Amino acid sequence: MVTLNGAPRSGKTSIAQAMQRKSPELWINIxxxxxxxxxxxxxSSWNWFASRW
Incomplete structure (x- = not known):
């Protein structure tokens, strides 16, 4: 698993797509x-976190 973290429009999707193109193995972008x-x-621990905001 690889996590790409960054601000909106910082290139996370572009990096994930490049990884998918370059790798001979299957990469899934979620x-x-x-x-x-x-x-x-x-x-989901996310629900616990989100409920506190």
Missing amino acids: GMDTYINMTPEKN
Whole structure:
């Protein structure tokens, strides 16, 4: 797993796409919103964090 962290429009998606093109292995790019939405609520530490803001 590789995590790309940065401000909006800082090139995270471009880097992930370049990694997908260059690697002979399968790389899957999952955005944070997608990850949060596919994680069951009972198992998500994100829900605990987000509820405090």
